[in-house]
Amino acid sequence: MAGRGSGADSSAASLEEDINRTIAGLKAIRLMISGLSILVDSMVLDICAVWLFPVQGA
Secondary structure, rough: OOOOOHHHHHHHHHHHHHHHHHHHHHHHHHHHHHHHHHHHHHHHHHHHHHHHHOOOOO
């Protein structure tokens, strides 16, 4: 378990590992949000294009 070492050094190392895992997780979340943002932007552009330039005879 995190933070369960046999001394101060292992506790500090464990804390550093926890911080590194947290940072990595936050970076992954940021990438997912960025990907969703690009997807939503693309969908909005598609909707606007259809609304602004409707296909004749459809």
